[in-house]
Amino acid sequence: MKELTYKEMGLLDEEYQKIIEIMGREPNYLELGMFSVMWSEHCGYKNSRPLLKNFPTEGSQVIQGPGENAGVVDIGDGQALVFKIESHNHPSAIEPYQGAATGVGGIVRDIFTMGARPIALLNSLRFAELDDARVRELFSGVVAGIAGYGNCLGIPAVGGEVYFNPAYKGNPLVNAMCVGLVNTDEIALAVANEIDSPIMIVGAKTGRDGIHGATFASEELSESSQSKRPSVQVGDPFMEKLLIEACLQLIKEDLVAGMQDLGAAGLTSSIAETASKKGLGVEVDVLQVPRREQGMTPYEVMLSESQERMLIVPRTGKEERIKEIFDKWGLDAVVIGRVSGDGMFKVYEGEELVGAVPVMELTEGCPVYVRQGQKAEYYQRCRAFDINSLPEEKPEPALRKLLASPNIASKRWVFSQYDYQVMTNTAIVPGDGDAAVLRIKDTSKGVAMTTDCNSRFVYLDPYLGGVLTVCEAARNLACVGARPLALTNCLNFGSPEKPDIYWQMEQAIKGMADAARELDTPVVSGNVSLYNETVEGAIYPTPVVGMAGLLKDIDYRCDMAFKDEGDLIVLLGELRDQLGGSEYLYVCHGIQSGAVPPVDIKNEKSLVEMLLSLNADGLCKSCHDISDGGLAVCLAESAIKGGRGFTVDFDFENKRTDGVLFSEAPERAVISINADKLKKVQELANSKGLQTQVLGQVGGKDLLFKNCGQEIIRMSLADAGQIWEEAIESLMK
Amino acid sequence: MKFGIIVFPGSNCDADCLHVMKNVMKQESEYIWHQESDLSAYDAIILPGGFSYGDYLRTGAIARFSPIMSAVVDYARQGGLVIGICNGFQILLEVGLLPGAMLRNRSLKFICDTVNLKVRQANTPFSNKLEEGQIIQVPIAHGEGNYYCDEKTLQELNDNKQIIFTYCGPEGEESLEYNPNGSLANIAGICNEKGNVLGMMPHPERCSEAVLGGTDGYKIFASMLNYLEEVGR
Numbered sequence: 001m002k003e004l005t006y007k008e009m010g011l012l013d014e015e016y017q018k019i020i021e022i023m024g025r026e027p028n029y030l031e032l033g034m035f036s037v038m039w040s041e042h043c044g045y046k047n048s049r050p051l052l053k054n055f056p057t058e059g060s061q062v063i064q065g066p067g068e069n070a071g072v073v074d075i076g077d078g079q080a081l082v083f084k085i086e087s088h089n090h091p092s093a094i095e096p097y098q099g100a101a102t103g104v105g106g107i108v109r110d111i112f113t114m115g116a117r118p119i120a121l122l123n124s125l126r127f128a129e130l131d132d133a134r135v136r137e138l139f140s141g142v143v144a145g146i147a148g149y150g151n152c153l154g155i156p157a158v159g160g161e162v163y164f165n166p167a168y169k170g171n172p173l174v175n176a177m178c179v180g181l182v183n184t185d186e187i188a189l190a191v192a193n194e195i196d197s198p199i200m201i202v203g204a205k206t207g208r209d210g211i212h213g214a215t216f217a218s219e220e221l222s223e224s225s226q227s228k229r230p231s232v233q234v235g236d237p238f239m240e241k242l243l244i245e246a247c248l249q250l251i252k253e254d255l256v257a258g259m260q261d262l263g264a265a266g267l268t269s270s271i272a273e274t275a276s277k278k279g280l281g282v283e284v285d286v287l288q289v290p291r292r293e294q295g296m297t298p299y300e301v302m303l304s305e306s307q308e309r310m311l312i313v314p315r316t317g318k319e320e321r322i323k324e325i326f327d328k329w330g331l332d333a334v335v336i337g338r339v340s341g342d343g344m345f346k347v348y349e350g351e352e353l354v355g356a357v358p359v360m361e362l363t364e365g366c367p368v369y370v371r372q373g374q375k376a377e378y379y380q381r382c383r384a385f386d387i388n389s390l391p392e393e394k395p396e397p398a399l400r401k402l403l404a405s406p407n408i409a410s411k412r413w414v415f416s417q418y419d420y421q422v423m424t425n426t427a428i429v430p431g432d433g434d435a436a437v438l439r440i441k442d443t444s445k446g447v448a449m450t451t452d453c454n455s456r457f458v459y460l461d462p463y464l465g466g467v468l469t470v471c472e473a474a475r476n477l478a479c480v481g482a483r484p485l486a487l488t489n490c491l492n493f494g495s496p497e498k499p500d501i502y503w504q505m506e507q508a509i510k511g512m513a514d515a516a517r518e519l520d521t522p523v524v525s526g527n528v529s530l531y532n533e534t535v536e537g538a539i540y541p542t543p544v545v546g547m548a549g550l551l552k553d554i555d556y557r558c559d560m561a562f563k564d565e566g567d568l569i570v571l572l573g574e575l576r577d578q579l580g581g582s583e584y585l586y587v588c589h590g591i592q593s594g595a596v597p598p599v600d601i602k603n604e605k606s607l608v609e610m611l612l613s614l615n616a617d618g619l620c621k622s623c624h625d626i627s628d629g630g631l632a633v634c635l636a637e638s639a640i641k642g643g644r645g646f647t648v649d650f651d652f653e654n655k656r657t658d659g660v661l662f663s664e665a666p667e668r669a670v671i672s673i674n675a676d677k678l679k680k681v682q683e684l685a686n687s688k689g690l691q692t693q694v695l696g697q698v699g700g701k702d703l704l705f706k707n708c709g710q711e712i713i714r715m716s717l718a719d720a721g722q723i724w725e726e727a728i729e730s731l732m733k
Numbered sequence: 734m735k736f737g738i739i740v741f742p743g744s745n746c747d748a749d750c751l752h753v754m755k756n757v758m759k760q761e762s763e764y765i766w767h768q769e770s771d772l773s774a775y776d777a778i779i780l781p782g783g784f785s786y787g788d789y790l791r792t793g794a795i796a797r798f799s800p801i802m803s804a805v806v807d808y809a810r811q812g813g814l815v816i817g818i819c820n821g822f823q824i825l826l827e828v829g830l831l832p833g834a835m836l837r838n839r840s841l842k843f844i845c846d847t848v849n850l851k852v853r854q855a856n857t858p859f860s861n862k863l864e865e866g867q868i869i870q871v872p873i874a875h876g877e878g879n880y881y882c883d884e885k886t887l888q889e890l891n892d893n894k895q896i897i898f899t900y901c902g903p904e905g906e907e908s909l910e911y912n913p914n915g916s917l918a919n920i921a922g923i924c925n926e927k928g929n930v931l932g933m934m935p936h937p938e939r940c941s942e943a944v945l946g947g948t949d950g951y952k953i954f955a956s957m958l959n960y961l962e963e964v965g966r
Contacts, residue, residue, distance in 0.1 A: 147843050151874070152784045154745020238743050238787030245742075329742060417843045419874040421939050422782075424749040429946070439944050441752065554944060 003029060009036035009212065010219055015367055022361045030299045030347060030355040034362060037212065037265035037303060038272060041530050044366035047496035048528040051505055054513040055523040061485050062522055068189060069110040069261065071524020072182070073486045075550050077443055080184050082116035085124070085177035085451065085490040085546040087529035091213070091232040092174040096141025100174050101149035101235040102307050107178040108153060109261035109310070112244050115188035115251040116180025119423060120438060121150050123160040124451040124490070124544040125414075126173035130164060130406055130731040138172050140732065145235075146176070147417040152237035153244070157418035158426055158436035160451050164406045165592075167459070170534035175490040175527075177546040179449055181440065188251045191258045191277045194316065195341045199271065199284065202326055202333040203243050203309040205292035206267075209233045210305025213264060220495060220533040239308040246329040247310060255322050258313035266304045268362070270311045271337075272345055276363040281344045284337030286354075298347055298354045313339065371496060373503030382460050385593040387579050392658045393588040395705070396713045399632050401587045402662065403720055408583060408629045409727030432641060433559040434479035434625055437551065446554035448482030450547055454627070454664075455540040460581045461596040462504045462541055466511025468596070471604045471666055472627055473547035474519045478608040479623040479669055481557045481615035482549030484519060489526040489545050494538025496530050504541040512543060518601040519608065521547060558615050560624035562642030565699040567621055568675050569635070569646060573607060573668030574691050577659025583628050584662035597665035603690075604667050610688045611669060619681060622672040630662035632713070634670050635695075636703055640721045648696030649706035657712060661705070672698055734961050736762040737775035739801055739821075746782035746818065746938065753938045754779070758954050767796075770804045776961050777814035778805060780821025782874070782936060792835060792877045793824035802828050814858055814957060815930045819875055822922070822932030831925055831932045832890070833882030839915030843876040847947070848913055850921050850935060851901040854894050857924055858960035859931045862952040868905055869949035871935035873913060878934040880916035880923075890923055898922035898933055 006016045057065040064072035070084035088103025111118045128135045210233040260270040275282040286301040326333045347355040415430035428437035435450035452473040458465030474484040494501040532539040580594025626634045685692040705713040736754045740747045754762035785796035817825040825831045855865040899919040902911040922933030937950030
C-alpha cells in the first residue's frame with residue numbers, strides 16, 4: 001500500500017506541528033495514522049465541539065447524556081431506553097448497499113455495547129430526485145442494504161423519513177438510528193479501570209477494509225471518491241447477531257469491566273476511548289489480532305474498520321466464563337493486550353515496540369476550531385421572496401401533484417422491504433401514525449419514536465429550521481399519545497471551513513437547542529457529519545432529530561386514520577397561510593424559497609400538552625400533525641389511511657386558497673372525534689390557550705373541500721389513494 | 734402441554750414464539766439449542782423464523798445438517814406435531830419433511846406486510862379452530878417465500894388436501910394481484926401427508942394479541958392445543 005502524507009490523511013499543517021510537539025519528535029507512520037483518524041472530524045468533533053456545547057443535555061429523565069456510546073433515558077419501572085442516530089453518508093454514496101448495511105451494523109453495536117437489547121431501528125434518508133437513474137440505484141441500494149442487515153438481525157425497522165431534493169445530488173444522506181431497552185441496573189459503560197486487565201477482541205477477523213474510513217467521512221466527495229471504495233466496509237449481519245446475543249449474555253452475568261465496539265477508526269479508537277476514561281494506558285500486540293488477510297502491517301491492523309468486532313475488558317477472573325459464552329455462539333475471543341498504568345498507547349508487533357502515543361492526546365488533544373460564521377448570501381434574498389407575485393395554482397391539480405410527490409407519497413415501497421413487526425412489539429406500524437409505537441412487554445407502557453428534519457426550512461432559515469425540526473418531532477410523538485422524553489441528532493452539513501456553512505451549523509444548532517430546552521427534550525447522544533459536499537456544492541443543512549417518547553398506557557395510542565362516518569374533524573391551532581419553503585411552492589412553482597413560517601415554541605409546547613391530554617383521555621379517534629403538504633395533504637392522508645372520505649367546509653378568511661390548503665406552518669394538528677366529545681375538546685383547548693375550529697365531518701367516498709359552502713376541491717378517495725400509494729413505486733419501475 | 738422452540742444461532746422469531754406460547758397461550762415452553770438432539774420431553778415443536786445460520790447460501794440449506802434437525806425428522810416421523818414458520822418452513826422443505834422448494838420473491842425484494850389467507854382445510858391439527866373458506870389476516874416478512882414444486886407434487890398436495898392456507902384478496906379472490914411473492918397456486922402453507930407437520934410463510938405469532946392489530950394467529954396455536962388435548966401426542 002502506498003504511503004500517504006499527513007495531508008492525504010486529512011491533517012492540516014498546524015495539526016502536524018502539534019503532533020510533533022506532543023511526541024517531542026516526528027511521529028512514525030503508524031503513529032501518524034492513529035492521530036489522523038482520531039483527530040478527524042468524525043472521531044474528534046474538532047469543528048463542531050464548541051457548537052455542541054449549546055445543547056441542553058440534562059433533565060430528570062436523563063440517565064446518560066452525550067459522551068458514551070449512546071444516550072440513556074428513564075422510562076420507569078427500572079427500565080430505560082438507549083438510543084442514538086449516526087450517519088453513514090459517504091460510504092453509501094460510493095457503495096449504497098454495503099454503506100447503508102454497515103451503517104445499521106455500527107449503530108446497533110453502539111446500543112448493545114451499553115447492555116441494551118436493540119428493539120427498533122429508524123432511519124432518515126436523503127437523495128436527489130428519482131428521474132435520475134443513478135439516484136434510483138442509490139435509493140434502492142440503500143433501502144436494500146438497510147433491509148438486508150436489519151432483517152437478518154431481527155430488529156424491526158419501525159420508522160423513518162425519506163426526502164428527495166436536488167441538493168443531495170452526488171451526496172445522499174443515510175442516517176440510522178437504533179433504540180434499545182435495558183434494565184437500569186444493567187447499563188454497561190465503556191470503561192477499563194483495572195491495571196493489568198487483559199484486553200480481548202471478539203467477532204470478525206480483521207482485514208484491510210475501511211482503512212481511513214473516518215478520514216474519508218470527513219472530507220468532501222470528489223471525482224476520486226469512487227477510487228475509495230476500499231474505504232467502504234462489508235457487513236456480515238449474521239456475525240453481528242451472534243455478537244449481540246453473546247455480549248448481552250456477558251453483561252447479564254456481569255463479566256465485563258468495559259466493552260466497546262470497533263467502529264470508526266477501528267482498534268485505535270476503541271482502545272483509546274476505553275483506556276482514556278480513567279487516564280490509563282494500554283499495550284497491544286498486533287500479531288495477536290486475528291486477521292483474514294496476509295501480510296498486514298501494524299498500521300493496517302490498527303486502522304482497519306472491519307465490521308462486527310468488539311473489544312472486551314473482562315472482570316478479573318471471568319475470562320474462562322467469557323470464553324465459554326463465546327464458544328457457545330461459535331465466536332473466538334482473543335487476548336490482544338493489557339491495560340497499563342502509564343497513560344501510553346503502546347503498539348507492539350511481537351516483541352518490537354512499533355508505536356507509542358499518549359492516550360489522552362489522541363482522545364482529548366484534538367485541536368478545536370472555533371470558526372467565524374457568515375450569514376449566507378441567499379438568506380435575505382429568499383426571505384424577501386414575494387409569494388404574492390405567484391399565481392395561485394388550481395387547488396385540485398395542486399393537491400394531485402402534492403400527493404404524487406415522492407416527498408409526500410406513501411413510503412410503502414421503502415418500509416415494506418423492512419421487517420417492521422419482528423419482536424412482536426410494533427403497535428403502530430410504519431405509515432399508520434405520526435410516529436412508531438412499540439409496546440413494552442410485561443408492562444402497560446408503550447414507547448414512541450420518530451426521525452424528522454425539514455431541510456428546506458433549515459436551508460432557508462437555519463435558526464427557525466432548527467427550531468421547527470425539534471418541534472415537529474415532539475408534535476409527532478404527542479400525536480400518537482407519547483410524551484417526548486429526549487432526542488438524539490445527526491448533524492449533516494457541508495464543509496465547516498466555509499463561513500456560510502459554519503453559519504448554518506451555528507444557527508441550526510442554536511434553534512434546536514432553544515426548542516429542546518423549551519420542550520424539555522434534552523440531547524442525549526448524537527453524531528456529526530460534515531463535508532457533505534460535491535463539486536456542485538453543499539447539501540441542504542440537514543440536522544436530523546431522532547426523538548423518543550413514552551406512553552403510560554399503550555391502549556391510548558392514536559394513529560392517523562379516520563375511523564367512523566359522522567366523526568367531527570377539528571383543527572387544533574390556527575388557520576395559517578404562509579407558504580415559504582413549502583412542498584407546494586416546489587412542486588407547483590418550482591421554487592425553493594420564501595420566508596419560513598415562524599414558530600412560537602411556547603405555543604408549540606401547549607399544543608403538545610393538549611395532544612397528550614386528549615390522547616390520555618381517549619378523546620381522539622385519529623390524530624395527524626400538519627407538516628409536508630399542509631392541511632390538505634394532512635386531511636387526505638387521514639382519509640386514505642381510514643378508507644373514508646370527508647367534507648370540510650370553513651371560512652378561508654380572505655386568505656390565499658393555496659395558502660390555507662398547503663401552508664406547512666407549525667403548531668397545528670388535525671384530529672377526528674366523536675361528535676359528543678366536542679365540548680370537552682373545546683374546554684381543554686381553552687384551558688391551554690389554544691384555538692380550535694371544526695372543519696367538517698368524516699364520511700362519504702370523496703375528499704371534499706369547501707370555502708363557506710363553495711366547492712374548492714372534490715376528489716374521489718379511490719383516486720387520491722391510488723396517486724398517493726403508487727407514486728414512488730411507479731417511479732422505481 | 735409442553736412446547737419446544739428450536740433456536741439456531743440466527744433465529745430471530747424464537748423469542749416471539751416463546752412469548753406467545755408462554756404468556757398468551759399459557760403453555761409450558763422452552764428453547765431448544767440447535768446442537769441438542771433429544772425432543773422426548775415435548776408435545777409439539779416450533780421451528781421459528783429468522784436466518785438460521787445467516788442464510789447467505791439458500792435459506793435453510795445449512796440448518797438441515799444440524800443435530801437438532803435429525804431429531805426433528807425422527808420426531809415428525811413418529812407423528813409428533815411440528816410447525817415451521819417462515820424460515821422454519823424453508824428448513825422443513827430443505828430437510829424433506831415437506832415437498833417442494835422456495836424461490837426468491839417474484840419482486841426479488843424482501844416483503845413485510847399483512848396479507849389475507851384463505852383457510853383451505855379446517856380439519857387439521859393446525860386449523861381446527863378455523864372454518865374452511867374463512868379469510869384470516871396474518872403478517873408476512875420474507876425474501877424467499879415463492880413456493881415451488883413440480884406438477885405431480887402439486888397434484889398430490891391437492892389430492893391429499895395438504896394445502897392449508899393460500900393467499901387471497903379481502904373477499905377471498907385468488908389472483909396474482911393478491912399473491913405477494915409469486916408462489917405456485919398461491920400457496921402460503923402446506924402440511925405433510927400425515928398432517929402432523931405444517932410449514933407456513935406467514936407469522937401467526939405476530940397476530941396473536943389485539944395490541945399488535947389482529948388475533949387470527951392465536952387460532953392456529955389454539956388449534957394445535959385443541960388437537961393435542963383431544964388426541965394426545
